[in-house]
Amino acid sequence: xxxxxxxxxxxxxxxxxxxxxxxxxxxxxxxxxxxxxxxxxxxxxxxxxxxxxxxxxxxxxxxxxxxxxxxxxxxxxxxxxxxxxxxxxxxxxxxxxxxxxxxxxxxxxxxxxxxxxxxxxxxxxxxxxxxxxxxxxxxxxxxxxxxxxxxxxxxxxxxxxxxxxxxxxxxxxxxxxxxxxxxxxxxxxxxxxxxxxxxxxxxxxxxxxxxxxxxxxxxxxxxxxxxxxxxxxxxxxxxxxxxxxxxxxxxxxxxxxxxxxxxxxxxxxxxxxxxxxxxxxxxxxxxxxxxxxxxxxxxxxxxxxxxxxxxxxxxxxxxxxxxxxxxxxxxxxxxxxxxxxxxxxxxxxxxxxxxxxxxxxxxxxxxxxxxxxxxxxxxxxxxxxxxxxxxxxxxxxxxxxxxx
Amino acid sequence: xxxxxxxxxxxxxxxxxxxxxxxxxxxxxxxxxxxxxxxxxxxxxxxxxxxxxxxxxxxxxxxxxxxxxxxxxxxxxxxxxxxxxxxxxxxxxxxxxxxxxxxxxxxxxxxxxxxxxxxxxxxxxxxxxxxxxxxxxxxxxxxxxxxxxxxxxxxxxxxxxxxxxxxxxxxxxxxxxxxxxxxxxxxxxxxxxxxxxxxxxxxxxxxxxxxxxxxxxxxxxxxxxxxxxxxxxxxxxxxxxxxxxxxxxxxxxxxxxxxxxxxxxxxxxxxxxxxxxxxxxxxxxxxxxxxxxxxxxxxxxxxxxxxxxxxxxxxxxxxxxxxxxxxxxxxxxxxxxxxxxxxxxxxxxxxxxxxxxxxxxxxxxxxxxxxxxxxxxxxxxxxxxxxxxxxxxxxxxxxxxxxx
Numbered sequence: 001x002x003x004x005x006x007x008x009x010x011x012x013x014x015x016x017x018x019x020x021x022x023x024x025x026x027x028x029x030x031x032x033x034x035x036x037x038x039x040x041x042x043x044x045x046x047x048x049x050x051x052x053x054x055x056x057x058x059x060x061x062x063x064x065x066x067x068x069x070x071x072x073x074x075x076x077x078x079x080x081x082x083x084x085x086x087x088x089x090x091x092x093x094x095x096x097x098x099x100x101x102x103x104x105x106x107x108x109x110x111x112x113x114x115x116x117x118x119x120x121x122x123x124x125x126x127x128x129x130x131x132x133x134x135x136x137x138x139x140x141x142x143x144x145x146x147x148x149x150x151x152x153x154x155x156x157x158x159x160x161x162x163x164x165x166x167x168x169x170x171x172x173x174x175x176x177x178x179x180x181x182x183x184x185x186x187x188x189x190x191x192x193x194x195x196x197x198x199x200x201x202x203x204x205x206x207x208x209x210x211x212x213x214x215x216x217x218x219x220x221x222x223x224x225x226x227x228x229x230x231x232x233x234x235x236x237x238x239x240x241x242x243x244x245x246x247x248x249x250x251x252x253x254x255x256x257x258x259x260x261x262x263x264x265x266x267x268x269x270x271x272x273x274x275x276x277x278x279x280x281x282x283x284x285x286x287x288x289x290x291x292x293x294x295x296x297x298x299x300x301x302x303x304x305x306x307x308x309x310x311x312x313x314x315x316x317x318x319x320x321x322x323x324x325x326x327x328x329x330x331x332x333x334x335x336x337x338x339x340x341x342x343x344x345x346x347x348x349x350x351x352x353x354x355x356x357x358x359x360x361x362x363x364x365x366x367x368x369x370x371x372x373x374x375x376x377x378x379x380x381x382x383x384x385x386x387x388x389x390x391x392x393x394x395x396x397x398x399x400x401x402x403x404x
Numbered sequence: 405x406x407x408x409x410x411x412x413x414x415x416x417x418x419x420x421x422x423x424x425x426x427x428x429x430x431x432x433x434x435x436x437x438x439x440x441x442x443x444x445x446x447x448x449x450x451x452x453x454x455x456x457x458x459x460x461x462x463x464x465x466x467x468x469x470x471x472x473x474x475x476x477x478x479x480x481x482x483x484x485x486x487x488x489x490x491x492x493x494x495x496x497x498x499x500x501x502x503x504x505x506x507x508x509x510x511x512x513x514x515x516x517x518x519x520x521x522x523x524x525x526x527x528x529x530x531x532x533x534x535x536x537x538x539x540x541x542x543x544x545x546x547x548x549x550x551x552x553x554x555x556x557x558x559x560x561x562x563x564x565x566x567x568x569x570x571x572x573x574x575x576x577x578x579x580x581x582x583x584x585x586x587x588x589x590x591x592x593x594x595x596x597x598x599x600x601x602x603x604x605x606x607x608x609x610x611x612x613x614x615x616x617x618x619x620x621x622x623x624x625x626x627x628x629x630x631x632x633x634x635x636x637x638x639x640x641x642x643x644x645x646x647x648x649x650x651x652x653x654x655x656x657x658x659x660x661x662x663x664x665x666x667x668x669x670x671x672x673x674x675x676x677x678x679x680x681x682x683x684x685x686x687x688x689x690x691x692x693x694x695x696x697x698x699x700x701x702x703x704x705x706x707x708x709x710x711x712x713x714x715x716x717x718x719x720x721x722x723x724x725x726x727x728x729x730x731x732x733x734x735x736x737x738x739x740x741x742x743x744x745x746x747x748x749x750x751x752x753x754x755x756x757x758x759x760x761x762x763x764x765x766x767x768x769x770x771x772x773x774x775x776x777x778x779x780x781x782x783x784x785x786x787x788x789x790x791x792x793x794x795x796x797x798x799x800x801x802x803x804x805x806x807x808x
Contacts, residue, residue: 011578040580071574078579162802163707170475170805171704174415175482176444202800292699300575303567303708306801386801396606397710397790398566401574 001031001104003321004050006038007139008110008117009078011071012153013160013302014313015139018109019074020067021317022137023053029325036101037404041077042108042117045097046090056404061393065402067310068392070302073404081117084124091124098132105133105324107317111140111151115332115356122330122352133324136332136352137317141299143192146360147350148334152316153299155309155385158196160301161185161294162386165197165240168292169207173236179288180227180237180281183208184274186298187242191215191362193298194242196382198374208240215362216371218245223277224284226372231287243273303399307388312345319347343384405435405508407725408454410442411543412514412521413482415475416557417564417706418717419543422513423478424471425721426541427457433729440505441808445481446512446521449501450494460808465797469806471714472796474706477808485521488528495528502536509537509728511721515544515555519736519760526734526756537728540736540756541721545703547596550764551754552738556720557703559713559789562600564705565589565698566790569601569644572696573611577640583692584631584641584685587612588678590702591646595619595766597702598646600786602778612644619766620775622649627681628688630776635691647677707803711792716749723751747788 005022007015019037026032035053038044051074057063066073084091098106106121108114118136125132138145141157165183172181185194191213200207209230212218230237274291281289312335320333331349338344366378393400409426411419423441430436439457442448455478461467470477488495502510510525512518522540529536542549545561569587576585589598595617604611613634616622634641678695685693716739724737735753742748770782797804 011575043580069574070571072578075580076578159801164701164705166802166805167474167704167706168700170473171415171700174476174480176447176479199800200802203802203804290700292701293697295696296572296575296694297568297696297701300571301568302571383800388801389798394793396603396787397563397792398570398604398607400607401570 002034002036002102003032003105003107004036004038004045004098004101004103005074005107005109006041006044007072007074007076008041008108008114009076009140010111010299011076012139012141012299013070013156013305014153014309015109016069016073017067017310017313018137018139018152018317020063021314022107022321023057024063025318025321029321031325036103037074040075041079041110042081042094043077043079044074046093048097050101051404053404056402062402065393065400067314068302068305068390068399069401070300073402080113081120084120094121095130103132105135107135107137107320109137109139111138111142112145112355112357112359115145115352118332119330119352119356126329133329135320135324135328136355137320138332138334141193142187142190144190144359144361146355146358147332149337149345150335150385152309152313154192155306155312156302156304157193157298158199158382159306159309159386160298160304161193161197162199163304164294165208165238166200166203166205169200169205169236169238172238176235177288178231178235179290180231180239182239182241182274182277182281182289182291184241184243184272184291184293186294187214188244189214189359191242191244194240195362195366195374195378197240198378199382199386202379202383206234207238209234209237210239210372211374212239212241212245212372213362213367214242214244214246215364216367220280224280226370227281227285231285239277241273241277245273303392305390306386307390308385310390316347323349406438406440406506407436407509407511408440408442408449408502408505408507409478409511409513410445410448411476411478411480412445412512412518413480413544414515414703415480416543416545416703417474417560417709418557418713419513420473420477421471421714421717422541422543422556422721424467425718426511426725427461428467429722429725433725438505440507441478444479445483445514446485446498447481447483448478449510450497452501454505455808457808460806466806469797469804471718472706472709472794472803473805474704477806484517485524488524498525499534507536509539511539511541511724513541513543515542515546516549516759516761516763519549519756522736523734523756523760530733537733539724539728539732540759541724542736542738545597546591546594548594548763548765550759550762551736553741553749554739554789556713556717558596559710559716560706561597561702562603562786563710563713563790564702564708565597565601566603567708568698569612569642570604570607570609573604573609573640573642576642580639581692582635582639583694584635584643586643586645586678586681586685586693586695588645588647588676588695588697590698591618592648593618593763595646598644599766599770599778599782601644602782603786603790606783606787610638611642613638613641614643614776615778616643616645616649616776617766617771618646618648618650619768620771624684628684630774631685631689635689643681645677645681649677707796709794710790711794712789714794720751727753
């Protein structure tokens with residue numbers, strides 16, 4: 001029997017570590033012969049674009065490079081599998097590819113959209129009495145999947161954010177005049193990553209002075225008051241803001257801005273919330289202000305991965321192989337965290353239906369009453385996830401990446 | 405006799421390494437007692453805000469932290485010393501501070517504005533037969549100072565850029581559709597940092613496919629043709645663009661955009677060239693496009709410093725002490741590079757007048773004839789400057805920074 005793996009959705013710095021975990025465990029599992037990689041997610045299965053990962057991973061060094069290369073080495077897709085009633089053909093195409101290559105287990109590494117694919121496919125095989133197992137391996141920097149303590153890829157994003165925000169804090173305080181720096185952080189609907197910036201407090205930093213999440217209400221007026229109040233206490237104010245914060249009426253604050261601005265071409269200006277708040281502060285408070293969008297570096301800065309995250313991402317992949325071989329299907333592998341300290345997570349299999357198309361929000365009880373910061377419980381939750389550094393293989397002063 | 409040091413202009417990841425070099429050499433120099441730090445550049449001298457650096461650097465670990473803390477530990481300023489004819493009083497204030505603290509040597513770590521201060525101050529002391537030496541220590545991520553092969557701080561900025569651009573390149577190529585990513589890089593008038601992105605070629609990357617510098621002419625039409633032509637050859641096109649590129653008539657291309665766009669408040673929209681080119685591509689070519697502004701991380705990402713840069717920045721500080729003790733004044737310390745390989749730089753003292761208020765442009769002979777990339781000679785120049793990694797002291801998963 002052979003197996004196949006694919007990657008889907010937005011990249012992370014640790015998604016290839018999960019593939020490396022699947023590959024390593026499968027290599028030593030009796031009964032598994034070939035380990036296929038499907039190019040560009042499930043589309044590779046549908047279109048018959050498979051590679052034999054064995055052809056690319058020949059040495060320990062190759063495997064190490066795969067673990068530490070950012071982005072999806074197999075490519076990705078945004079394809080959402082339609083219900084079988086709507087398009088039976090695509091399911092037959094997938095089945096035909098699996099049969100042709102004698103694939104008995106399929107691993108899909110992705111977020112909640114990908115878990116929907118895992119759910120539908122496993123259901124289809126089950127209903128048609130086809131013995132092909134489908135297992136989901138979680139992955140997202142958003143940390144918004146249900147039934148798991150946290151998601152692979154999140155810890156590395158949070159570590160990059162913490163390290164960068166601390167450096168921005170140093171940079172922002174060199175001149176002897178009041179200034180505000182607004183840092184825009186990824187997370188359209190869930191504020192986990194933005195909230196994780198609170199870990200700087202563990203290093204004695206006061207930054208970020210203000211933290212705004214999509215889970216808390218936001219108004220320009222309250223925001224300006226918050227900033228004014230912080231400027232009374234500090235010369236340098238750092239604001240961490242989620243790209244997805246919402247104003248009172250539920251619309252994205254950034255969209256309110258977009259609808260008001262035309263660019264040189266007469267189109268609505270597609271700017272982020274950071275630029276919006278920068279302009280707001282400049283006009284209403286008038287102090288020195290700057291906005292910084294951390295952009296895709298949050299999900300691909302593998303030169304600053306969390307060792308905890310990379311190790312766990314590898315492990316959850318390898319545990320997925322064990323679970324499938326033990327007969328599981330329609331499951332997502334998940335982390336269960338031991339209560340208290342020291343930090344320890346075990347890997348378990350959960351029903352993928354409880355995860356697919358659902359979203360785990362940042363807990364409201366960890367948001368302060370003013371809605372502009374998070375509580376110390378959040379630090380205890382986040383801090384273990386960013387621990388440890390990995391020695392990155394370098395060449396010519398730059399990391400070495402593997403390309404399949 | 406005591407000495408004083410100050411830092412000025414924009415921060416870098418290596419500016420504190422130069423201060424550490426001055427401190428270390430001065431500590432072991434007979435005849436030097438106290439080592440003062442002036443807070444917020446020359447303003448600290450004018451206002452009498454001095455600290456004794458000995459009070460903060462007690463251990464080897466403290467010194468290591470200072471070397472690797474980004475931004476200016478002494479704070480910075482943008483103050484430009486007026487000519488003595490215009491404001492004699494400020495010179496007398498400075499002299500009075502130096503006399504009060506028995507300061508016989510003053511080190512100013514900064515860019516070409518700071519070298520102007522070094523020039524004026526040393527001239528004033530010389531003309532008035534006052535035995536106070538003034539020495540400039542170069543620093544800028546722009547690499548635009550004359551009389552030196554390169555500037556301290558530049559190598560680390562270039563390394564951060566190279567590492568990040570390589571990661572962005574991975575991230576940009578996950579989906580199976582044509583896309584353009586425009587990366588906006590610091591450098592208002594000189595394109596050194598943007599040009600340094602060519603080092604990715606040494607790692608076998610084709611990215612960046614296009615490189616635009618302020619030193620080459622730029623038109624929207626030619627740019628769109630360049631992008632179209634690259635899209636014919638590649639699915640993923642990465643463009644490195646200096647924030648300061650100029651259009652045909654010499655104005656900043658970005659300003660052309662700013663003048664056309666109003667924000668929600670009716671103000672001119674202060675956006676960068678990256679956003680401008682993103683919008684241009686979206687409207688004129690219509691493919692998937694994204695722009696990324698690397699922002700202040702280019703000058704403060706000390707978690708990814710170049711060991712070569714940090715070591716050299718330390719050394720140029722310590723050589724400055726030796727030069728001053730040997731009787732030099734009105735000099736800037738500079739690097740002279742040995743021709744060919746292996747890479748080696750010696751430190752020399754040059755007349756600060758040849759540096760002050762001048763600017764070294766990226767050589768036109770290293771720009772290709774199309775004006776959209778650089779030649780292999782540039783790779784040979786840049787590559788040695790980004791070599792080597794430094795082990796960063798960590799705590800709670802984040803770097804440890806020192807605060808004076």
